[in-house]
Amino acid sequence: MMLLPSAAQSLRTTLLWGGLFFSSLGFLAPASAQSGRLDQLFVQDTKGAMRQITGTVTSNGLEKVVVMRGDKEASFDNGRVDRIIWGQVSAAFREGQTYFDRGDFENAAAKFILATDEDERPVIQAAARLAAGEALMLLGSSNPSRFALAIDQFDIFIADHSANRDLPRARDLQARATLLRGEEGDEKRAGELYRSLFEEGNSETPTKGYDQLSCLHAGLAAARALISAGETLPARETLGVLTSASRLLLTSSEEDSPERPKLEALVAEALLGEGFVFLASGQARQAATFFGAQLQNSNNGAPAAQRFGALLGLGEAALAQSAQDPAKLREASLYFAQVAGLDYTDRDRTAQALLRLAETLSRLGDSDAAVQVRLRLQTLIDEYGDTPSAATARTLLKAL
Structure with missing residues (x-):
């Protein structure tokens, strides 16, 4: 068995929960159970129970999933379909899933690309x-050049399958891969891609097939990418709309909805965005005051994301002020250490804290600084x- 690098394993978990095998690739039935080679759908009925439907999927659309059952056609609303187990697929597709399950993503990608020509069914x-x-996204965690190849695949998917049920998923991953590719201008491009996705679910007439909560998360990703690109005006506008939509x-x-904690965290993250806009605008003191208040408020039963986001913001503000006040550098390192060691809510934030901690430790120049960095x-x-x-961490490590 091939062991996955930690980053790839974490991304794989994210992709699985996000719906890769539950919606796009699907599970494949064991060979012994494929005499009829029919697709299997798991569909939620009107009472909330899950039913298994067998047949041949002819359309996996944004609005409806259509299945032929013998000589009769049945259709199901997109939101009711939990997952699909594909029956009749090419050998290349089946080999792709085998490689994927083994953690051999290079060969998995090659086989899946081959399957796009070998399989006759558009779905x-x-x-x-x-x-x-x-x-290819999973490969990118250890080989960043693969992010560009992943973007190529998502671009083709979006062009060729613009009515597919997994279009929102493809657009989300296209934006993420763009952000991770690391070319000049990619942060702004990713922000615009995320913002477009955000607007699909949060306009006056939301696009059918786009989950509203997923679109709200795209809004947060858009604001973060735009702030990183220095595009503070569109970032602030996005944060304003996001905050209002999330609160609504x-x-x-x-009260007992499983989505409620996610929405509470999303509202907290959107509110924190104002402080990061201050930082991107060179207003470190205002940012420090803002994040200090957010940290104090986080002690009153607020989501953990609010506390860790405020701590990161305080670290960034202290780091920005350290040029005029060297004592702020040590203060910044303590904030970053808390986030790097304790934040379980956001991998991007934890990684940013680790990067900033390495930078502050290097500048502090303690006796063991080189080892710690x-x-x-x-x-x-x-x-x-x-x-x-x-990407920045790789560059800094090579320079040591």
């Missing part, structure tokens, strides 16, 4: 194309290679 061609991109959805949610950078690369901070 399988689409599933293979998206799976190829996701396999939170207010309308049931190398340790933080190597940890970031090994465990958080799928985050935006990894």
Whole structure:
């Protein structure tokens, strides 16, 4: 069995929970159970129970999933379909999944790309194309050049399968891969891609097939990318819309809804964005005051994301002020250490804290600074290679 690098394993978990095998690639039934080679759908009925439907999927659309059952056609609303187990697929598709399950993402991607030509059904061609991109994303955590190849696959998917149920997923991954590719201008490009996705679910007439919560998360990703690119005006506008939309959805949610904690965290993250806009605008003192208040408020039952986000913001503000006040450098390192060691809510934030901690330790010049800096950078690369901070960490580590 091939062991996955930590970053790839974490990204794989994210992709699995995000719906790779539940929606696009699908599970493949064991060979012994494929005499009829029919697709299997797991569909939620009106009472909330999960039903298994067998047949041949002819359309896996944004609005409806259509299945032929003998000589009869049945259709199901997109939101009711939990997952699909593909029946009749090419040998290349089947080999792609075998390689993927083994953690051999290079060969998995190659087989899935081959399957886009070998499989006759468009629904399988689409599933293979998206799976190829996701396999390349997983490779990117250890080989960043693969992010560009992943983007190519997502671009093709979006062009060729614009009505597919997994279009929102492909667009989200396209934006993420763009952010991670690391070319000049990619942060702004990623921000614009995320913002476009955000608007699909949060306009006056939301696009059918786009999950609203997923679109809200795209809004947060858009704001972060735009702030990193120095595009503070569109970032602030996005944060304003995001905060209002998240609060509205939170207010309308049931107290025991499983989505409620996610919405509470999202509202907290959106509110923190104002402080990071201050930082991007060179207003470190205002940012420090803002994040200090957010940290104090986080002690009153607020989501953990608010505390860790405020700590990161305080570290960034102290670091920005250290040129005029050298004592702020030590203060910044303590904030970054807390986030790097304790934050379990956001991998990108943890990675950023590790990077900043390495930078502050290097500047402080303690007796063991070189060892500690190398340790933080190597940890970031090994465990958080799928985050935006990894590219800078690789550059810094090579220079040591």
